[in-house]
Amino acid sequence: MSGTFLKVMINSLLVVNTVLVVFVCNMVFSLNRKVEALGTVATKSDLIAMAAPSIELASEGQCTRCHTARRFAGVPLDEEHRSALLRQHARTGNVPDSEIEKIRASLTIFGYGQYLTRDMLQRMALMTDGERMEVLLGIPEMTLEQARKVLTSYKMLLRL
Amino acid sequence: MSETFIAKGKPRLLGQFVLWVLLLVGVAVTLKRFLFGLGSTTNLNDSYPWGLWIGFDILTGIALAAGGFTLTAALYLWGNKKYHPLARPAILTAMLGYIFFVIALFIDLGRGLVMWRMFLPWNWQHESVMFEVGWCVATYLTILIFEFLPSVLERFKRPDLMRLWETFTPLVVVALITLFTYAMTSSARWAATILIITVLFELLQASGAVPRSRPVPILLIMAGVLLSCLHQSSLGSLFLIVPHKLNALWHTPLLPIEFLLSAIMVGPAMVVFEGIVSARVFRRRPELELLTGLAKAIPILISIYLVVRVVDVAVRGAVFHAFALSPQAVMFWVELSIGSALPLALLATPEVARTERGLFWGSLLTVAGVLIHRLNVSVIGIEAHTWQSYSPAVSEYLISLGVVAGGLLAFRYIVVHFPVYETSARLEAAPRPAGRVGGTQTA
Amino acid sequence: MRAMLIDSTRCLGCRGCQVACKQWNGLEGEETSFLPAQKEKAAEFAHRGYQNPPDLSAKTWTLLTYNEVELDGRLQWVFGKQQCMHCGLDAEDRNQWPACVVSCPVHALEKTKEGPVIWHAERCIGCRYCMLACPFHIPKFEWDKAWPRIRKCTMCFDRLQAGKAGFTEPACSKACPTDAIVWGERDDLLAEAHRRLEENPGKYYQHIYGEHEVGGTCVLHLSSVPFEQLHYPANLPNEPLAVNTSLAMKAPPYVIVGLSLGMIGVYSARRRKIEAEANESEGSRHE
Numbered sequence: 001m002s003g004t005f006l007k008v009m010i011n012s013l014l015v016v017n018t019v020l021v022v023f024v025c026n027m028v029f030s031l032n033r034k035v036e037a038l039g040t041v042a043t044k045s046d047l048i049a050m051a052a053p054s055i056e057l058a059s060e061g062q063c064t065r066c067h068t069a070r071r072f073a074g075v076p077l078d079e080e081h082r083s084a085l086l087r088q089h090a091r092t093g094n095v096p097d098s099e100i101e102k103i104r105a106s107l108t109i110f111g112y113g114q115y116l117t118r119d120m121l122q123r124m125a126l127m128t129d130g131e132r133m134e135v136l137l138g139i140p141e142m143t144l145e146q147a148r149k150v151l152t153s154y155k156m157l158l159r160l
Numbered sequence: 161m162s163e164t165f166i167a168k169g170k171p172r173l174l175g176q177f178v179l180w181v182l183l184l185v186g187v188a189v190t191l192k193r194f195l196f197g198l199g200s201t202t203n204l205n206d207s208y209p210w211g212l213w214i215g216f217d218i219l220t221g222i223a224l225a226a227g228g229f230t231l232t233a234a235l236y237l238w239g240n241k242k243y244h245p246l247a248r249p250a251i252l253t254a255m256l257g258y259i260f261f262v263i264a265l266f267i268d269l270g271r272g273l274v275m276w277r278m279f280l281p282w283n284w285q286h287e288s289v290m291f292e293v294g295w296c297v298a299t300y301l302t303i304l305i306f307e308f309l310p311s312v313l314e315r316f317k318r319p320d321l322m323r324l325w326e327t328f329t330p331l332v333v334v335a336l337i338t339l340f341t342y343a344m345t346s347s348a349r350w351a352a353t354i355l356i357i358t359v360l361f362e363l364l365q366a367s368g369a370v371p372r373s374r375p376v377p378i379l380l381i382m383a384g385v386l387l388s389c390l391h392q393s394s395l396g397s398l399f400l401i402v403p404h405k406l407n408a409l410w411h412t413p414l415l416p417i418e419f420l421l422s423a424i425m426v427g428p429a430m431v432v433f434e435g436i437v438s439a440r441v442f443r444r445r446p447e448l449e450l451l452t453g454l455a456k457a458i459p460i461l462i463s464i465y466l467v468v469r470v471v472d473v474a475v476r477g478a479v480f481h482a483f484a485l486s487p488q489a490v491m492f493w494v495e496l497s498i499g500s501a502l503p504l505a506l507l508a509t510p511e512v513a514r515t516e517r518g519l520f521w522g523s524l525l526t527v528a529g530v531l532i533h534r535l536n537v538s539v540i541g542i543e544a545h546t547w548q549s550y551s552p553a554v555s556e557y558l559i560s561l562g563v564v565a566g567g568l569l570a571f572r573y574i575v576v577h578f579p580v581y582e583t584s585a586r587l588e589a590a591p592r593p594a595g596r597v598g599g600t601q602t603a
Numbered sequence: 604m605r606a607m608l609i610d611s612t613r614c615l616g617c618r619g620c621q622v623a624c625k626q627w628n629g630l631e632g633e634e635t636s637f638l639p640a641q642k643e644k645a646a647e648f649a650h651r652g653y654q655n656p657p658d659l660s661a662k663t664w665t666l667l668t669y670n671e672v673e674l675d676g677r678l679q680w681v682f683g684k685q686q687c688m689h690c691g692l693d694a695e696d697r698n699q700w701p702a703c704v705v706s707c708p709v710h711a712l713e714k715t716k717e718g719p720v721i722w723h724a725e726r727c728i729g730c731r732y733c734m735l736a737c738p739f740h741i742p743k744f745e746w747d748k749a750w751p752r753i754r755k756c757t758m759c760f761d762r763l764q765a766g767k768a769g770f771t772e773p774a775c776s777k778a779c780p781t782d783a784i785v786w787g788e789r790d791d792l793l794a795e796a797h798r799r800l801e802e803n804p805g806k807y808y809q810h811i812y813g814e815h816e817v818g819g820t821c822v823l824h825l826s827s828v829p830f831e832q833l834h835y836p837a838n839l840p841n842e843p844l845a846v847n848t849s850l851a852m853k854a855p856p857y858v859i860v861g862l863s864l865g866m867i868g869v870y871s872a873r874r875r876k877i878e879a880e881a882n883e884s885e886g887s888r889h890e
């Protein structure tokens with residue numbers, strides 16, 4: 001009977017083996033797919049590294065090319081003046097239109113420079129919108145509407 | 161021609177004694193359950209409302225009674241006449257299986273006394289899987305009783321009643337199936353459709369366009385197959401609604417298909433198993449030739465079931481659960497290897513499948529595989545993620561064993577007092593089959 | 604549809620809701636003891652010490668849960684209120700019914716058009732399928748009775764039906780001293796919940812539990828921490844659970860007709876073949 005016993009054992013092990021092979025192949029394929037998808041997701045340090053220069057660019061890199069930081073900081077920051085100045089920039093300063101929006105956004109942020117320091121801005125890069133709103137609403141005399149505008153400006157600057 | 165006889169073998173007395181003890185103990189514990197509530201005799205709790213009784217008595221019980229519909233389909237629908245001797249034992253097993261399933265259900269239900277409410281039209285609930293299961297089982301049990309009646313009528317030697325039975329059964333079946341269809345849909349259109357189909361078929365037979373099967377009306381057999389397919393798969397559908405609780409290794413939209421396939425697979429296995437065991441118990445010669453022929457179908461059915469299971473788990477991306485360190489993963493592999501791979505190998509090996517011992521183990525393992533699958537789906541695979549856990553209490557085992565013992569004792573009684581087993585001239589003339597046959601030959 | 608909004612940031616943990624529920628529904632008290640001291644439950648309930656009774660039961664339809672969480676570096680209690688979520692946003696559409704209503708074979712559980720999911724005692728057969736189906740583990744069973752019932756919160760539907768002005772809201776919502784539990788039209792409550800989330804983003808976890816879970820429920824929860832920390836079931840699908848069985852339940856009539864026709868076809872074909880063979884062999888024998 002040992003011949004038959006062996007035969008049965010081998011056959012049943014064959015079946016189990018086939019199942020295992022199917023399973024392992026399936027797992028390998030799905031893992032491969034997941035790993036490939038991972039490549040397009042940035043790590044936290046990537047985000048910080050990319051966010052910082054972006055904010056710098058809009059606030060300091062471009063502007064101080066043409067005028068000093070002191071002149072820049074002295075700009076009156078109410079809407080009317082700001083719009084007029086920006087139109088002037090568009091006409092005379094060879095500043096492309098896309099940059100105008102960024103300048104507007106960075107001026108908005110600059111208005112709260114006392115509270116939104118560089119450090120704060122970088123930390124806000126990793127927060128959710130809810131957390132960012134919490135930070136903004138913590139600024140004295142900030143209204144809900146104004147906070148929403150600041151948030152939009154900030155997100156524009158963050159765009160990579 | 162073959163004639164049926166009443167088994168007169170000397171059944172082992174020790175076995176009978178054990179069964180009676182189990183039955184009496186079971187009855188005593190059941191009394192306690194009815195007097196003091198389910199909490200006193202089970203470990204069931206609010207997080208695990210279903211346990212051993214649902215998993216074993218009900219789910220497995222119904223699966224194992226599938227021998228009835230598979231064999232009658234092969235015999236009467238496909239017309240394979242050589243399986244005739246196996247028909248009545250299969251029907252008896254199925255009928256007793258369902259009767260004792262109803263008893264076990266009554267014990268498990270909290271308010272079993274009002275079970276009949278399910279049949280009142282104003283309580284009909286078509287979206288509920290359990291509604292369909294209840295109706296299906298009730299109708300099928302009626303069909304099974306009708307299928308077994310010829311044995312009874314033969315015992316009391318009433319050929320006049322037999323003729324009455326032959327005439328009236330098709331009418332009863334048409335009425336039952338129409339009522340059943342209406343209950344499942346509340347739609348007069350569907351009920352009318354099936355009514356027309358069945359009546360037309362009867363007329364076709366009466367006119368001779370389609371040969372009529374005698375003495376068993378084919379409509380009875382068809383109703384049995386139909387209702388069996390419906391509720392075997394619905395028992396699987398019961399668990400569709402818990403994707404969040406049933407482990408991903410088992411939960412799939414294909415659950416009803418898997419339950420149906422495994423029921424079809426275990427039908428022949430139960431017939432083979434029952435044939436061999438009853439031969440040993442009643443000291444008859446097992447119909448080895450027939451059983452071997454029947455057993456040839458089992459490896460094919462197991463393969464189909466296995467392919468569906470494996471591909472389904474792989475496609476759904478649930479394979480990682482099979483390699484987790486959890487009791488569910490372990491039971492999954494047990495189900496696959498001991499429950500499917502091993503019986504497949506056993507019964508696919510001709511040297512093994514020809515012998516009595518090989519058939520015994522092959523069919524037993526197939527049955528065990530279905531049992532493990534049902535328990536996995538209903539109890540082991542259910543993860544409620546609360547602080548409670550469940551493992552069956554001793555009294556649960558005692559009541560389940562009592563129910564099984566009751567079924568076996570009833571089977572023995574009926575087989576001894578009613579014509580169920582056949583001898584045939586062909587069987588006597590056949591050469592002694594290989595493999596040991598227990599005991600002396602009966603009259 | 605009437606609904607309840609439960610804001611756990613306003614909750615004091617006074618358990619007035621638990622008491623009011625027991626009073627109004629005439630529920631028995633349960634004998635309890637300090638949880639972390641009970642050895643079998645110590646590990647599970649270690650951070651939920653004052654919770655009493657430990658879990659919902661046939662006699663306790665709502666429960667205040669005490670959850671120790673770490674917020675801003677400090678250990679705090681955040682309270683949760685466990686009760687039936689009264690799932691489902693449409694009483695007519697069977698595909699949106701709650702899991703318990705869909706599973707009951709005798710229609711004992713019903714989703715009313717006012718919102719609450721109620722239970723008809725006389726119909727129940729005690730099959731406990733609703734207990735298995737509920738994703739929130741809500742229906743509880745009277746395990747110790749010979750004639751047991753399923754019990755759960757009814758959102759005080761009897762008060763709603765009695766319609767006495769000022770007394771239609773559930774007992775728990777009426778008893779709540781801080782209006783942590785508010786009762787009203789679901790759309791209004793949802794708008795209010797969104798408003799709270801937007802105006803105080805730091806105070807809340809930005810999610811309304813029950814807005815979309817299992818197709819939307821009539822009990823909405825707000826919390827200051829993620830809901831898994833309050834031990835509310837997580838990872839629930841956003842479709843009603845009824846969609847899982849609707850296909851299987853539409854199939855029977857098609858199976859009945861299709862299989863019948865199939866079997867008739869098989870039988871006729873096989874019988875013809877067998878009789879043809881029999882006639883042939885008989886014919887050849889006679890020759």
